[in-house]
Amino acid sequence: MRRRDFLKDIAIGSLLLNIHPKMFAQGTGSPDVALIQGESPSLITKEAIKALGGMQRFVSKGDKVIVKPNIGWDRTPEQAACTNPEVVKTLVELCFDAGAKEVKVMDNPCNPARRTYVRSGIQKAAKSAGAKVPLPNKHHLKKIPIHGDSLKEWEIYTDFVETDKIINVPIAKTHSLSRLTLGMKNWMGAIGGNRNQLHQNLDLAIIDLAAFFKPVLTVMDGYRILLRNGPQGGRLSDVKLHKTVAAGVDYVALDAVGASFFDIKPEELRFLQIAKEKGRGEIDLEKLTIEKRTI
Amino acid sequence: MKKERSKKYRAIQAIRIFTQFFFFGLFFYLLLMTRYPGEDYIKRVEIFFHFDPLLALVTFISSRTVYIFFLPAVLTIVVTFFLGRVACGWVCPMGSIQQFFSFVFKKTQLHRPKKLEDNHTVWKYYLLIFILVSSLFTLDLVGIFDPFSFLYRSFVVSVMPALSYSVSSFIGVIYGLNLLTIGDVLVQFFENLDINAIFLQGLLIGMIFVGVILLNLSRERFWCRYICPLGALLGVISRWNVLKLKIDTEKCIDCNLCSLQCQMQADPYPNEKWKSSECDYCFTCSAICPTNAISFPGKAAPESIESIDLSRRKVVLTSLLGILAIPFFRISPARSRASEKLIRPPGALPEEKFLQKCVKCGECMKVCPTNALQPAMTEAGPEGLWTPMLVMKIGYCEYYCSLCTQVCPTGAIQELTIWQKNNLKIGTAWVDQTRCIPLKFGNPCIVCEEHCPVSPKAIKFITVNVQQPDGSIKSAQAPVVDMATCTGCGICENKCPVVDAPAIYVTSVGETRSERNQVLLDIFQSEEDPY
Numbered sequence: 001m002r003r004r005d006f007l008k009d010i011a012i013g014s015l016l017l018n019i020h021p022k023m024f025a026q027g028t029g030s031p032d033v034a035l036i037q038g039e040s041p042s043l044i045t046k047e048a049i050k051a052l053g054g055m056q057r058f059v060s061k062g063d064k065v066i067v068k069p070n071i072g073w074d075r076t077p078e079q080a081a082c083t084n085p086e087v088v089k090t091l092v093e094l095c096f097d098a099g100a101k102e103v104k105v106m107d108n109p110c111n112p113a114r115r116t117y118v119r120s121g122i123q124k125a126a127k128s129a130g131a132k133v134p135l136p137n138k139h140h141l142k143k144i145p146i147h148g149d150s151l152k153e154w155e156i157y158t159d160f161v162e163t164d165k166i167i168n169v170p171i172a173k174t175h176s177l178s179r180l181t182l183g184m185k186n187w188m189g190a191i192g193g194n195r196n197q198l199h200q201n202l203d204l205a206i207i208d209l210a211a212f213f214k215p216v217l218t219v220m221d222g223y224r225i226l227l228r229n230g231p232q233g234g235r236l237s238d239v240k241l242h243k244t245v246a247a248g249v250d251y252v253a254l255d256a257v258g259a260s261f262f263d264i265k266p267e268e269l270r271f272l273q274i275a276k277e278k279g280r281g282e283i284d285l286e287k288l289t290i291e292k293r294t295i
Numbered sequence: 296m297k298k299e300r301s302k303k304y305r306a307i308q309a310i311r312i313f314t315q316f317f318f319f320g321l322f323f324y325l326l327l328m329t330r331y332p333g334e335d336y337i338k339r340v341e342i343f344f345h346f347d348p349l350l351a352l353v354t355f356i357s358s359r360t361v362y363i364f365f366l367p368a369v370l371t372i373v374v375t376f377f378l379g380r381v382a383c384g385w386v387c388p389m390g391s392i393q394q395f396f397s398f399v400f401k402k403t404q405l406h407r408p409k410k411l412e413d414n415h416t417v418w419k420y421y422l423l424i425f426i427l428v429s430s431l432f433t434l435d436l437v438g439i440f441d442p443f444s445f446l447y448r449s450f451v452v453s454v455m456p457a458l459s460y461s462v463s464s465f466i467g468v469i470y471g472l473n474l475l476t477i478g479d480v481l482v483q484f485f486e487n488l489d490i491n492a493i494f495l496q497g498l499l500i501g502m503i504f505v506g507v508i509l510l511n512l513s514r515e516r517f518w519c520r521y522i523c524p525l526g527a528l529l530g531v532i533s534r535w536n537v538l539k540l541k542i543d544t545e546k547c548i549d550c551n552l553c554s555l556q557c558q559m560q561a562d563p564y565p566n567e568k569w570k571s572s573e574c575d576y577c578f579t580c581s582a583i584c585p586t587n588a589i590s591f592p593g594k595a596a597p598e599s600i601e602s603i604d605l606s607r608r609k610v611v612l613t614s615l616l617g618i619l620a621i622p623f624f625r626i627s628p629a630r631s632r633a634s635e636k637l638i639r640p641p642g643a644l645p646e647e648k649f650l651q652k653c654v655k656c657g658e659c660m661k662v663c664p665t666n667a668l669q670p671a672m673t674e675a676g677p678e679g680l681w682t683p684m685l686v687m688k689i690g691y692c693e694y695y696c697s698l699c700t701q702v703c704p705t706g707a708i709q710e711l712t713i714w715q716k717n718n719l720k721i722g723t724a725w726v727d728q729t730r731c732i733p734l735k736f737g738n739p740c741i742v743c744e745e746h747c748p749v750s751p752k753a754i755k756f757i758t759v760n761v762q763q764p765d766g767s768i769k770s771a772q773a774p775v776v777d778m779a780t781c782t783g784c785g786i787c788e789n790k791c792p793v794v795d796a797p798a799i800y801v802t803s804v805g806e807t808r809s810e811r812n813q814v815l816l817d818i819f820q821s822e823e824d825p826y
Contacts, residue, residue: 074695110746110790111693112664114489118333119695135486139470139478176756176772177741196742196792200732234750 061099148208174230252281344704384575428617438655453501553580629676652707665690687785722783737761737769743787
C-alpha cells in the first residue's frame with residue numbers, strides 16, 4: 001500500500017467511525033438535545049453547543065444576539081435562583097466567536113435590576129465577555145400583538161423584538177404554580193405590564209410567550225438546580241449540584257429534559273402537556289435523540 | 296472720587312464662592328452616592344451630618360446617649376470658636392443655596408436691600424432655645440429646622456423626584472424624536488443613579504423648600520438670618536472668636552454700603568455695632584467697600600462686642616414654651632397604641648427611643664432600593680412627622696439589604712448586618728380573605744408565595760374549595776402566613792396582583808423592636824431582643 005492510499009483510507013475510515021447511525025435516521029448531523037455533565041459550567045456549555053454543531057449553526061456573522069438568562073432574584077449563583085454566570089459568559093463568548101456583532105444580556109427581574117444583576121454575578125461575567133448588559137428600559141416597553149391562544153397582546157421589551165437571534169438560558173427550578181420554572185417560563189422576564197396577573201392562567205400564558213419569542217437555541221442551566229422554595233430559594237440546602245447543561249433547538253423538548261432533572265415526567269407538567277397538544281414540540285424523551293455525555 | 300476696592304478681599308471673596316460651590320457639590324455628590332453601591336455595605340455617605348454640632352447636641356440631650364460618630368462636630372465647634380461662623384458662609388450647603396438665590400434675586404432686582412433697623416436676627420436664638428429645652432424633655436424637633444436635615448429631606452423627597460420626573464419626560468421626547476441611541480445612554484445613566492421618584496409628601500415638603508427660598512425675596516439669606524438654629528448655636532459659640540471686623544475711620548466715608556449689602560444683617564457699620572455672632576465671614580463688606588476701609592485683622596482687641604441681644608423675659612418665655620409644648624405633642628394616640636401603618640425600617644429603635652433620635656433627614660429614604668421608605672405624616676403622631684416608615688404599596692424591604700441601617704446619621708436605626716436584619720421582624724403579613732384571588736374566585740395565583748424571600752417560605756398553601764356564583768365548586772391553592780417566619784418585608788403586598796388594596800398586606804404588629812405590639816405570646820417569648 002502506498003503512503004497516500006493509506007492516509008486516504010485512514011481519513012475515510014475515521015470519518016465513517018465518527019458517524020453515528022442515528023445521524024442517518026434523523027437526516028441531520030446533530031442530536032435534538034445535547035445533555036452534558038461535568039465539573040466546569042463553562043466546559044459543559046461549550047461541549048453542549050459543539051455537540052449541536054457549534055454556535056455558527058445558530059448565529060451568523062454580523063448578527064445582533066440577545067442572550068436571555070434568568071436574573072429574576074437578588075440571589076447569589078450558589079443559591080441557584082438565577083442562571084449560572086459562567087454558562088452565560090460562555091454563551092456570549094461563543095456568540096462572538098461565531099461572528100456576532102453585538103450581544104446583549106438582559107432580564108426584567110422581580111427584585112430591583114441593579115441588585116439582581118450584581119448579586120447573580122451575571123452582569124460582571126457577561127460584561128467581561130464583551131456583552132452589553134442594559135438595565136430594563138421602560139421606554140422600550142411596547143404593547144405588541146402576541147397572537148397567542150390566550151394572550152392577544154402584551155407589553156414587551158422591544159429589545160427582544162429588534163434583534164436577529166435570541167438564545168434562551170433558563171435555570172431549572174421549582175415553582176409552586178407551574179411546578180417547575182424552566183425555559184418557557186423564562187419569558188416572563190422579557191415582558192412588562194402587570195405580569196403577576198398572568199399567574200391566573202400561567203400555563204397558557206407561558207406557552208403563548210414561548211411561541212412568540214422563538215429562540216434559535218435554548219440552553220438549560222442545570223449546573224445547580226433548586227429543589228425547594230422556588231423560584232428564589234434561599235438556603236444552600238434547597239440546592240442540588242446537578243452539574244448538567246442541556247441544549248437544543250426544540251424549546252419544548254428542552255423543558256421536558258429539564259423536568260427529568262427533578263425526576264418529574266414531562267407529561268405531569270400541564271404546560272408541557274398542552275404545548276405538546278398544540279404541536280409546539282416533543283416532550284416524549286424516548287422519541288428524542290439525546291446525546292448524553294459526561295466530561 | 297476714585298474707588299479703591301480691596302484686591303485682597305475681592306480675592307478672598309472669590310475663593311469663598313469657589314469653596315461654597317465645592318462643598319455644595321460634595322453634598323450633592325454624597326447625596327447621589329447614597330444608593331445601592333453594588334455591594335452590601337456602603338461607605339459613610341452621611342458624613343455631612345456628623346459635622347453638625349446641633350444634631351450632635353440635641354441627639355445627645357434628648358436620647359441621653361453619646362454617639363461617637365458625631366466626633367467631627369467637635370471640629371466645627373473648634374473652628375467656630377476661633378474663627379466665627381465661617382462654616383455658615385463658606386461650607387454650609389443650605390447657606391450656599393440661600394445665598395445663591397439671594398444673589399439671583401438681587402441681580403434681577405426682585406429684591407432690593409434696604410436699610411434695616413430691626414433686630415429680628417434674634418428669632419433663631421429663641422428657636423434654638425425652644426429646641427434645646429424641649430429636647431431636654433426628650434422631644435426631638437431639631438430635624439424639622441436643622442439646615443442639613445431640611446435640605447437633605449427637601450432634596451430627597453421633592454427636588455430629586457421632580458428632577459427625575461422631568462428627566463424622564465425629556466427622555467420620552469428624545470425617543471419621540473427617534474434619537475434612540477441618545478435615549479438609551481440617558482436611560483442607562485439615570486437608571487444607575489437609582490433616584491427614588493415616588494414620595495407621599497413630595498409636594499408639601501417641596502412647597503416648604505420653595506417657600507424658604509422665596510423668603511430670600513424679602514431679606515437676603517432669610518433662613519440663615521432668622522430661622523437657622525444651627526446658625527444660632529454657632530453664633531453663641533463664636534462669641535469669642537479672633538476674626539473681628541475693623542473699620543478704618545480715617546478712610547470710611549459713612550456710605551453705609553457695607554451694612555446695606557451685608558448678607559447676614561451683621562451691621563458692619565458703625566464698627567461698634569457690628570454683630571460678631573451674626574457675621575458669616577463672606578467678606579462682602581470688605582470687598583465692596585469703596586475706600587478699602589474694612590478689614591478683619593486677626594488679633595483685634597475685643598473692646599466692644601455687640602452681644603446677642605436676647606431679652607431675658609423672652610428667653611424664659613421660650614423655655615417655658617419648650618416645656619409646655621411637650622404634653623401637647625404627646626396627646627396623640629401614637630404613644631399609647633401602635634399604628635398598624637407605622638412600619639419602621641429594620642433596626643429602628645423602640646418607638647420612644649426612635650423618636651428621640653430620628654432627625655427626619657431622609658438618608659434612609661434616599662438609600663432604600665425599592666423606594667419603600669416614606670416620610671410619615673400623622674402615623675407616628677406629631678413628634679413623628681417626616682420620620683421614615685415603609686409603605687409597601689410603593690416599595691418593600693429588600694431581603695439582602697440593610698442600607699438604611701448603615702446610613703442613619705444618629706443611630707435611630709441601628710446598624711445591622713444583613714444576617715442580623717433578616718433575623719428580625721418589622722411587621723406581619725395578613726391575607727385579606729375577601730379579596731385574595733384564590734380565596735375569593737378559586738383561581739390560581741400564588742404571586743405572594745413566589746416572592747416571599749425567606750426560606751422556608753413564610754407563605755404556605757392550603758387547598759380551598761370556593762363556591763362560584765353559579766353554585767359550582769372550584770378548588771385552588773390559597774396562601775396562609777406563617778407568623779413565626781414572616782419578617783414583614785412586604786414584598787407580598789407590593790407584588791399582589793390586586794393592585795388597589797392588596798389582598799395581602801403588612802401591618803406593624805409583631806415587630807421585634809416593640810414589646811407591646813405583639814400578637815402571639817409564644818413568638819414574642821422565643822424572640823431574643825436584638826439590642
